[in-house]
Amino acid sequence: MTALIALTIGLAQARVIDSPFDMVWGATPATKIILLVLAAFSLISWVLIIWKWREFRELNDQADRFVYAMEGARGLHDLHGALGRLEESPFTRVFREGVSFFGDLRPGALDTAAKPGDGLSPTQLDTLWLVLEKNLSQERDDLGHGLSWLAIIGSVSPLLGLMGTVVGVMISFIGIMGEGSANIASVAPGIAEALTTTVTGLAVAIPAVIAYNLYASRLRLFTGELEGFASEFIGTLAREGRI
Numbered sequence: 001m002t003a004l005i006a007l008t009i010g011l012a013q014a015r016v017i018d019s020p021f022d023m024v025w026g027a028t029p030a031t032k033i034i035l036l037v038l039a040a041f042s043l044i045s046w047v048l049i050i051w052k053w054r055e056f057r058e059l060n061d062q063a064d065r066f067v068y069a070m071e072g073a074r075g076l077h078d079l080h081g082a083l084g085r086l087e088e089s090p091f092t093r094v095f096r097e098g099v100s101f102f103g104d105l106r107p108g109a110l111d112t113a114a115k116p117g118d119g120l121s122p123t124q125l126d127t128l129w130l131v132l133e134k135n136l137s138q139e140r141d142d143l144g145h146g147l148s149w150l151a152i153i154g155s156v157s158p159l160l161g162l163m164g165t166v167v168g169v170m171i172s173f174i175g176i177m178g179e180g181s182a183n184i185a186s187v188a189p190g191i192a193e194a195l196t197t198t199v200t201g202l203a204v205a206i207p208a209v210i211a212y213n214l215y216a217s218r219l220r221l222f223t224g225e226l227e228g229f230a231s232e233f234i235g236t237l238a239r240e241g242r243i
Contacts, residue, residue: 161201
C-alpha cells in the first residue's frame with residue numbers, strides 16, 4: 001500500500017497539465033477508477049432516460065386512443081368491442097381483466113340480450129375491486145422498472161465524486177509532506193485533479209435526478225388515470241344494471 005501511494009504521488013508530481021484532457025489522461029489510478037465508474041453510471045442513466053422517455057410517450061398516445069374509444073362507445077358491450085380493436089396497452093389489459101372476472105362472476109351478464117338480474121354481492125364487488133387493484137399495481141410496477149436505478153445513480157454519483165476528491169486531496173497533502181514545501185505549483189495539479197471527480201459526479205447525477213422526478217410524477221399521473229378508469233368501469237356496470 002505504501003509503495004502504491006508513493007507511485008501515485010510520483011505520477012502526480014511528474015506530469016505537466018496543459019488542458020483538462022491532460023489532467024484526466026494523466027490522473028492517478030484511484031481517480032481513473034472513479035471516473036470510469038462514473039462514466040458507466042452516466043451511460044446506464046442515459047440509456048434509462050431515453051428508454052423511459054419513449055415508453056411514456058407511447059403511453060400518452062395509448063391513453064389518448066383509449067379515452068377516444070371510451071367517449072365514442074355506447075355502453076359496456078360497445079366499449080368492449082371498441083377496445084378489442086386497439087393495440088395492447090395497460091388500459092386495455094386492465095379493462096379486459098375486469099370484464100373477464102365480471103363474466104366469471106355473472107356468466108352471460110355482458111351479452112347484449114342479457115336482462116338485468118341480481119346484482120353482485122358485497123363480497124363479490126369487493127373481490128372485483130381487488131382484481132382491478134391487483135392489475136393496476138402490476139401495470140404500475142411494470143412501468144416503474146428502471147426508475148429505481150435512476151434514483152440510485154442520482155444519489156450515489158455525487159458521493160462517489162466526493163470520495164474521489166477526498167482521496168485526491170489526501171494524496172496531494174501526502175506529496176506536500178514528502179517534499180516539505182507547499183508552493184502552488186506542487187499543490188494545484190493534485191487539487192485540480194481531485195475536483196474533476198466531484199464535477200463528473202454532479203454531471204452524472206443531475207440528469208438522473210431530473211429524469212427520475214419527471215418520470216415518477218408521470219407514473220403517479222398514470223396510476224391516477226388507471227384508478228379513474230377502474231371507478232368508471234364499476235360505474236358503467238352500475239348504470240347498466242349489471243351489478
